[in-house]
Amino acid sequence: MRNSIVRLGNITVVGLKSIARNKMRSLLTALGIVIGVACVIVSVAIGAGVAQSVSEMINSLGSNFIMVMPGTSTQSGARMFTGNSTLTEEDAEAIKREAPAVGYVSPNTRTAAQVIAGELNWSTSIQGVGVEWPNIRSWNIDEGSFFTEGDVRSGAKVAVLGKTVADNLFPSGGAVGSIVRIKNVPFKVVGVLEKKGGSMMGSDQDDLIIAPYTTVMKRLSGQSKIGMIIVSAASAEQVQDAMDQMDALLRQRHRIPPGGDADFMMRSQEEMAQANAQQVGLMRNLLLGIAIVSLAVGGIGIMNIMLVSVTERTREIGIRMAIGARGRHVLLQFLFEAVTLSVLGGLLGVLFGVGVAKLIERVIKWPIVISPQAIIVAFVVAATIGIFFGFYPARKASKLDPIDALRYE
Amino acid sequence: MAKPNFNGPKAVIEIRDLVKIYHLGEVDVRALDGVDLTVNEGEFVAIMGPSGSGKSTLMNIIGCLDRPTSGTYVLDAKDVSRMSRDQRAIIRNAKIGFVFQSFNLLARTSALENVELPLLYADFDGSTRDRKQAARDALHRVGLEGREANHPSQLSGGQQQRVAIARALVTSPAIVLADEPTGNLDSRTSLEIMGIFQDLNDSGKTIVLITHEPDIARHAKRIVHVRDGKIQQDERIMQDRIARKGIEAPIAPVAR
Numbered sequence: 001m002r003n004s005i006v007r008l009g010n011i012t013v014v015g016l017k018s019i020a021r022n023k024m025r026s027l028l029t030a031l032g033i034v035i036g037v038a039c040v041i042v043s044v045a046i047g048a049g050v051a052q053s054v055s056e057m058i059n060s061l062g063s064n065f066i067m068v069m070p071g072t073s074t075q076s077g078a079r080m081f082t083g084n085s086t087l088t089e090e091d092a093e094a095i096k097r098e099a100p101a102v103g104y105v106s107p108n109t110r111t112a113a114q115v116i117a118g119e120l121n122w123s124t125s126i127q128g129v130g131v132e133w134p135n136i137r138s139w140n141i142d143e144g145s146f147f148t149e150g151d152v153r154s155g156a157k158v159a160v161l162g163k164t165v166a167d168n169l170f171p172s173g174g175a176v177g178s179i180v181r182i183k184n185v186p187f188k189v190v191g192v193l194e195k196k197g198g199s200m201m202g203s204d205q206d207d208l209i210i211a212p213y214t215t216v217m218k219r220l221s222g223q224s225k226i227g228m229i230i231v232s233a234a235s236a237e238q239v240q241d242a243m244d245q246m247d248a249l250l251r252q253r254h255r256i257p258p259g260g261d262a263d264f265m266m267r268s269q270e271e272m273a274q275a276n277a278q279q280v281g282l283m284r285n286l287l288l289g290i291a292i293v294s295l296a297v298g299g300i301g302i303m304n305i306m307l308v309s310v311t312e313r314t315r316e317i318g319i320r321m322a323i324g325a326r327g328r329h330v331l332l333q334f335l336f337e338a339v340t341l342s343v344l345g346g347l348l349g350v351l352f353g354v355g356v357a358k359l360i361e362r363v364i365k366w367p368i369v370i371s372p373q374a375i376i377v378a379f380v381v382a383a384t385i386g387i388f389f390g391f392y393p394a395r396k397a398s399k400l401d402p403i404d405a406l407r408y409e
Numbered sequence: 410m411a412k413p414n415f416n417g418p419k420a421v422i423e424i425r426d427l428v429k430i431y432h433l434g435e436v437d438v439r440a441l442d443g444v445d446l447t448v449n450e451g452e453f454v455a456i457m458g459p460s461g462s463g464k465s466t467l468m469n470i471i472g473c474l475d476r477p478t479s480g481t482y483v484l485d486a487k488d489v490s491r492m493s494r495d496q497r498a499i500i501r502n503a504k505i506g507f508v509f510q511s512f513n514l515l516a517r518t519s520a521l522e523n524v525e526l527p528l529l530y531a532d533f534d535g536s537t538r539d540r541k542q543a544a545r546d547a548l549h550r551v552g553l554e555g556r557e558a559n560h561p562s563q564l565s566g567g568q569q570q571r572v573a574i575a576r577a578l579v580t581s582p583a584i585v586l587a588d589e590p591t592g593n594l595d596s597r598t599s600l601e602i603m604g605i606f607q608d609l610n611d612s613g614k615t616i617v618l619i620t621h622e623p624d625i626a627r628h629a630k631r632i633v634h635v636r637d638g639k640i641q642q643d644e645r646i647m648q649d650r651i652a653r654k655g656i657e658a659p660i661a662p663v664a665r
């Protein structure tokens with residue numbers, strides 16, 4: 001037992017020496033694995049990062065959030081938007097009045113505009129909403145206050161700034177009480193939202209302005225229908241009830257028979273999360289596919305070089321056999337060499353992959369999560385590839401006839 | 410099967426009716442055609458014969474690199490003629506030391522590591538340090554102390570062949586086999602190598618070597634002539650010829 005361990009150790013040393021002697025070639029051989037493993041690391045890091053930031057983003061919508069959008073859903077579940085919105089503020093009011101499972105309701109209409117304050121300007125998204133918006137989004141006011149029901153009814157030119165907008169237009173503070181001009185319409189800033197933080201694929205959640213939807217529709221977008229209605233269910237248990245009640249109510253109001261194609265559709269927070277999880281899963285599978293292909297290419301590269309190496313070292317194999325190496329010694333030597341190459345490649349690949357992932361995070365601002373599991377998996381995969389693709393050349397070496405091998409020039 | 414030889418010398422190699430046939434397409438080449446040969450412990454045998462006579466074929470079978478087509482071969486009281494690949498590898502490692510014409514050292518590997526190599530494949534119980542010491546001792550025996558770290562490319566041909574001899578000795582084999590060990594060396598260096606073989610033989614090692622050159626063969630104690638796969642003549646050299654004396658000949662005196 002002890003002897004066989006010692007012998008295994010000796011063979012190991014033999015393999016390591018061969019690699020150390022051909023450093024440059026070893027590196028080039030491992031390149032395929034380096035790239036394949038780097039692919040795995042980067043793709044898993046991006047996949048995990050996106051999944052995490054998407055779920056953060058969805059959670060930040062508020063609790064029990066439901067979105068009602070104009071348009072119909074096709075059978076495949078994709079959303080089709082056919083021209084103008086059919087949702088009205090009366091629909092929103094009716095939901096508030098008649099759907100008991102609904103807690104808060106707000107119309108939500110949006111437009112984009114450049115905002116000017118004194119010398120400074122900033123391009124951002126303008127959201128026209130109702131007074132219950134902060135409750136739906138669980139979003140607090142940092143300074144000042146939110147606008148009132150009266151502001152909404154009268155279409156008052158008041159605005160609440162997202163933190164990013166406030167910081168950019170009023171770098172030295174004092175936003176509340178100031179005037180900002182949106183499309184040349186002066187709005188009085190009544191409040192600043194607290195910072196939500198967290199960004200999704202580089203987009204900043206705090207980069208927005210909130211104003212009464214009446215004002216936005218009349219003064220800024222000129223639309224008569226509201227873009228969508230956002231709602232929060234009274235409790236987590238009542239999300240489905242709220243959706244059912246709204247569906248019945250809106251069908252009745254829009255005179256759509258049960259079973260007919262509705263001109264609106266709903267998405268709960270959970271459904272959005274699922275859809276996103278599905279998308280992320282799809283992306284992950286795609287990246288995984290790329291990784292598998294590159295690892296297979298890397299493995300074939302190892303097999304190729306090991307075959308070349310076996311041929312080149314035929315004489316060495318003959319010498320080793322002449323002085324007593326058995327088939328399995330030679331097999332183990334070459335197998336160990338292939339595995340060492342692929343694991344070293346895996347190590348470089350992990351380093352390279354983590355580096356690239358960090359670079360992506362810094363430069364493209366994509367979210368990145370590097371998990372230890374991904375690194376372990378990458379190593380195991382690299383070693384397995386070494387064994388799998390190294391076996392054939394190693395076996396070929398071990399089957400050489402010592403006399404022929406010694407005679408090889 | 411070993412001859413019960415009361416008080417007589419112990420047979421290390423016992424070959425009976427050895428035949429080796431190579432099949433080359435339609436043609437059968439009888440490389441060995443019924444060879445009988447016994448080599449006792451402590452002998453120094455030179456095998457001579459024209460090119461293609463079957464010397465290397467015989468040597469490959471004696472060295473357990475190859476198996477005979479028929480006939481028996483008993484090495485050190487063990488019938489090795491029907492052994493499997495792995496069994497023969499174990500025998501080669503434990504009982505045989507090879508010396509080749511082209512040295513056959515591993516390139517880019519130090520002399521010490523080359524000599525250590527057979528021990529890596531052996532049931533060697535010692536530690537790494539013991540292994541290195543054994544390799545160092547073997548190098549010392551062939552007069553290469555101080556060259557342990559040199560790679561083959563940093564050694565002369567004669568020195569490389571000495572490393573190869575040290576490698577053949579390190580496992581304390583029953584026989585040392587050398588196929589034209591001086592074929593790539595000049596005559597002076599050849600004599601040096603023969604001197605080493607003579608020293609080894611004096612200390613009891615059994616040696617079988619192949620050579621073309623009668624001058625080299627004369628340093629052995631027995632010459633076996635092979636022709637067309639058969640042993641044609643088997644002569645004992647009565648008069649000892651010391652290889653070192655040849656080097657110290659009047660033409661080129663060398664300070665030792």
Ligand SMILES: Nc1ncnc2c1ncn2[C@@H]1O[C@H](COP(=O)(O)OP(=O)(O)OP(=O)(O)O)[C@@H](O)[C@H]1O
Nearest residue numbers: 431432433438440459460461462463464465466467
């Ligand atoms: N692998 C082989 N396949 C077929 N024929 C072979 C093989 N090896 C040797 N022979 C033949 O067997 C015969 C003996 O060859 P061998 O190599 O033993 O000769 P040798 O006495 O060592 O010659 P040399 O002095 O040139 O080395 C030759 O005719 C050779 O062609």
Ligand SMILES: [Mg+2]
Nearest residue numbers: 464465466588
């Ligand atoms: Mg020959």
